[in-house]
Amino acid sequence: MSRFILRFLLFFCGLPVGLMAGETINYNYKFVQLGGGVCQTQNTHLSPLVFQGMNVSLQQGSSRGWGQQLRTSTLLVNLNAYSHSNDESSLQGTDFSYYYNRYYRPDWGLPFGIDCYVGGGYLGFVDVLTSPDNINNALYYTFNNSLNLGFFLAKKWDEYFFSNEFSMPLIGIYSASEYASSFPYRLYHDDIPLFARTHIGSLNVNWVMMNRFNFDVIAHTKKKKMYNIRFSYTITYGRQKLNNIIYNKALHQIGVGLLFNTKHHEY
């Protein structure tokens, strides 16, 4: 056990000493996981304050590799509850993310036999926030569609499997609350045509990034039953500036889940 702890800590410190190189890894599996974590948001449409919160999440997805290619997809649902220590303010939110990425493995020959894939794909991101304390504009939404640049790193080490998936936007089309969504005056300004609500974003005004680190391991129970367990640490960061509204969101969460259909996910 002490050997495992040492290697685990060294990996987090960026010192993957002793990793084994040159093994063939298959990436075919599906996964589902539950998680939770902490989050922070500022949304000047609802409040100028910075709110801290907790979240619970559900992730499911799949990974399939063949030849020099890899395809991953992830659906992530978060329920977020934010509060402020003035004891007067709170926000509630739900966000959905869907990532679909295709990667290709260049012949870069990284040290320690780390597999590196480069590619990109699609991100759909929806965040809905409500503020029960806000009298006139209690609702905020943002809906992002973007083409992404992505990196996927993976390393197998004994019976452990580490992978890290990073995704950042290249260009996107998005829509968000940009004027008053006024209660009790009017929730939706139908006099503004739809195209006026839709924007092609530059990275200056619209950004959604995700990084997920996975640690897959085979766990044995006392009855010698075997599970493919996944631990993950996901960071989601969103930033948007539209008209008079600034939206920032940072979300850190850890999750525990199971891998399915792992007959090709060899250890």
Add this chain to the structure above:
Amino acid sequence: MNIRFLYTAFVVVATLFNACVKPDDADMSYEENLDLLWQIIDEKHCYFEEKGIDWSSYRERYMAQIDSNTDDYAFFNICKSMLDELEDGHTGISSPFNHHSYSDFYLDQAHNFNYNIIERHYLAPDPIQAGGFKAQKVDGVGYVYYESFMSFTGREYLRTTLQQLGDIQGLIIDIRNNTGGMLLMADSLVSCFLAEDTVLAYHRYKEGPAHTAFSDFYPYHVGPDDSTAVLYDGPIVLLTNRLVYSAANLFAAYMSALPQVTIMGDTTGGGGGAPTSSELYNGWNVWTSTNPIYNLNKQSIEDGIAPDVRVDLSKDAEYQGVDNIVEAAVDVLKAQNL
């Protein structure tokens, strides 16, 4: 691998994540809260240019009023005094112990309304009450009083009210002392008198922190309900006073665009900017006019809608238990039917 070890590692890492969160700002000073209040208004309020307000001068003036003796009550008074400089009924502040919004726009003016007279002399003894409408036939003319737009009342209630009034020589809609509520209510009510989709107002939206950063004018359409015809196409008198505000003010603007409508009474109180809300570090709520609304001629309705016929409630009539504004409206409608 040991399950217990994995569980322990999970908990340890989860605890470490909490350290990533930025500390909160609930303990900000009065100066920082006032600065935030000033900034919120500076970036969101829409009538600086129209009213000629030099907002930059107020920050230091009110900041100087904060001293070591300032407590929450005194600070609230400093905030409300600064906000009152905007002379805007849609601007206000709310704390757990007090609530304030600007009200001089009607307190300094004649009230021009006495509900006791309306109830006892015009609605009694057996008024028609449907939804929020209270109605009675007055000397052959339909009289409908509608006191608030805070809750939504569908047009079917006005239809049944008019049906119960029967044949009328004209219609009086009395919205005096109606301080507004939902813009949708103004839309719904005016749609009862429209035969087709009609542009009745324009909206602009605050697009940035600059005092002049507004969107283009967006025409605001109001259309009739497909399921019903025009509910009433005869002459209408709309009664207004200074306490007609916000959504009720918009309704008066809508009605002023209809040729069969005469507005009578006093200029409405205004409230032409759709407000947005925000909050201070200490949790107090703040709201202010952000997105201005304009009439059909693209003129601001912030200062109210002037009546076609100015009539004030006379003290003598009030003493006799009569509303001379209603009486004048009846005379106008009956004259139009001659």
